[in-house]
Amino acid sequence: MTASSIPDLGSNSLSTSDPAAVRSWLSKHHPKQLALLDKFEIELRLGRLSSTTKAGPDGVIAAVGATSTSDRLLVTRRTVGLLKHIIGATRWKNGAQLLVLLRGLGRELHEVGGFREPVIENIVRRVMAAVREEAAGEPDGKATDTGRLSLQSILWALPQHVKSPSNRSLSRTDSHQRQSSIASEADLESTNEFPPAFYVNRPELKQTVMEAIQEIVTELEDVYGNIEDQATNHIHAGEVILTYGKSKTIERFLIAAAEKKRTFQVVVCEDSPSFGGHEMAKSLAKAGIDTIVIHDSAIFAVMARVNKVLLSAHAVLANGGLVASSGSNMVALGAYNNAVPVVVITGMFKLCPMFPHEGQDTLNDLVSPSKVMDITEIKDDLLSSVELINPVHDYVKPEHVSLYVTNVGSFQPSYIYRLLAEYYHTDDWKSFE
């Protein structure tokens, strides 16, 4: 994009967010970090991230984290860990350089599999927002330009709208804010991607950024706890709750309610063809919850007796819509037609700053149909030309979702857009593609 306009800030610094440039920069200056990145990418491609940063031999990884692809929180935590490590160990002088590096990493991760796991991009954006916040602050820690409500920040949010003359006048009127700036007037004119304060070399920035990342890590650690605390607000005695497939968040939510002496029934849909519902039902039953397993086809039939539907999320979209495992939309429609509330239980790290312009294709993925029809059944020519489709996800419209229960509180779908501003900076919204 505007990478070309970034001045070369010295041979040691990264000048563009191109993934290849990031890799070559890392290999030149920080080979250890590059090795770490490679390892993460390999695990991501294989779909088995191990739960610790230091993974053992391959066999161990497979044994420990075989199911980890469905555990988005783990993916998020691993990504933060990686970012933290790279940010902490690499050499950069100011916020702008760091943001260029992070964007480069974001693109790199998107390419190797991030498009399947939107949480990775989310957390990169989140860290970028934190960096922006810290970099915009005064050296003494007092935030002056946090990028929220000031007119100036709104202008900077869309720098292409800021014409050079106005830029000049702006810099004149606000010059007192940048008295400590060592950036020259010429620098300011040639760079319009980041606010001027971002180009100030600040040695203490690394520490504040690391603190900000640590805050994010702490929040991620508390995700389940914060969600579980709300369980009794939503589940009361004697309810019949329907849930679809397997979700660790929902499992812990329900078990938390059961532990607080709420007695209720859970109807679990099997989620064919992946059958996540079977595992879910088993662990719920083991926790002492009255569990019934049904075929996906019986969803509408059973819906007449259901009080509440709980859905899990693959991603929460900017319009309040939901991307969840395929088949969820049918559940949501069934609930909507029976006036049953649909409650989505999710951590807010799944919030994606994107709109579902592609409908059902949004963040979707088509995988092998071997579970739809076994290859051994396609013996004769008759079946060889049949189209078999096995999508992984479904998009659910915001009007079919009643409530989002998240680690930061419960919200209506119509409020979700507001949370975006809290998590990400508008400049980082664009995709890492």
Place this chain on the structure above:
Amino acid sequence: MTTEGDQQKAAAAAESKKEKKKPEGLVIPPKKPKLSKAERRALQEQQRAAKAAAKQQPEPPKGAADPQNEPGKQNATKNDAGSAGKDDAARDAVQDKSDQKTVSLFSHLPPYRDPKSVVETGPHLWPKGVSLPSTTFPLHPAVIELGYQYAKGEIRGGNARCRAMLAAFHQVIGDFEPPTNNGGLTDMRHQIDQWILKPSFQYWTASCRPHSVTMGNAFTFLKTAVASLERDMTRDDMVEMIQETIDAYIRERIDLAKQAIAQQPALQLSTTSTTTTNNNNPQVFLTYGKSEAIAAIFRNMAASDQHSSSSFRVIIVDSRPLLEGKDLLLELRASGIECSYVLLNALTYVMRDVTKVYLGASALMSDGGVLGRVGTACVALSAHMHHIPVLVCCESYKISNRVQLESITGNELGDPSQVAMTTNASSSDDDDNNNNNGALKDWLETDNLRLLNLLYDLTPSEFVSGIVTELGIIPPTSVAVLLREMNPQN
């Protein structure tokens, strides 16, 4: 339909099985009901029934309610078959377990019966809670064999079950000879009704599998037909008359009706409007599971297609456990129709391309609701929400005078262990747990865990744009009108 050899084999098998447990051979089904024996048996049965009735009250509910331990025969059973007793105990244990595993929300529905228990219970041993008919005429082997096929699910689908039932009656009535000792029932019409129709139907319904609406309608029709015969016809005339009636019913109400549906002018790929049916913009039809009428419609379309086979394609949505869509897929592919095959989870994904949805039905409720294979309502709902027309295709003999608001009040429970299976291969008829490596394979041992296998669901009439019958396409609200037109006497 089966060959005679098969029946004899089945009868012989049943006989030998019985003989092990009951050496006296009191109630062995004959290969063909023969006159002299039948008469003796009827007498014996009457005595036995009277005895049982006398002793029925004080019996403890558990063991003695099991018809195998009838008081009169208790000694004999115990003496000769210790193993049978063990079997009983085992079965009782299973029964207890499955009692725990019934879902309280659905406890009003009759529990699923393992087809094996149908065989073990035997043809004459009426299940718990079914009162013995006053005159027990032994059930014909064809009836028993069909009952087993019903229970096992070998014959399923509204049309197939009804056809099989009528075919069985056709055969049984053909074999019927009025006994000389008729126990007071001199009218052959009553004999057929009391000794053949009623007990057979009751056996199928109570011991094997609850009857479908199609079977119920056909049975009512047959009863009425028999009752309205002339009293003083000869045996041969009467049998011929009844058989003709049965054949006509199968031909007109099922087979010809299906053809008439397929040839409904409104369903044809329109030849006049070239805008919708050119090759650039082919019609995409979606259907669920398997239905004879739907298959006939698509075959007819393919046959009359003037452009090429690519002016329409069919998306078949299927779901576990029956995966009946695979049969339809093979059938349509054999007719050269372009097909897609997806499971229910991909429903929303494929729905955007669809121009029309065709669904089959097991029964039509008189309020316009459609009772169909479980999952039908999900498909109709999804299409309705996408504003895609939903056409339900069914023969008019499937119209029921019942009304149902949702799927739960009237439904049928299937084998719960099918839910635990994780294979999508077509259901194999051998041991259920053979190829089950899923997370739920030990569900019977897991506390708090129950599996529910509903067989039907009710599609509310709001989701249905039109109902295609052999009499035309009607809105769902007019089903009641059609019902009234068809049965003016009610």
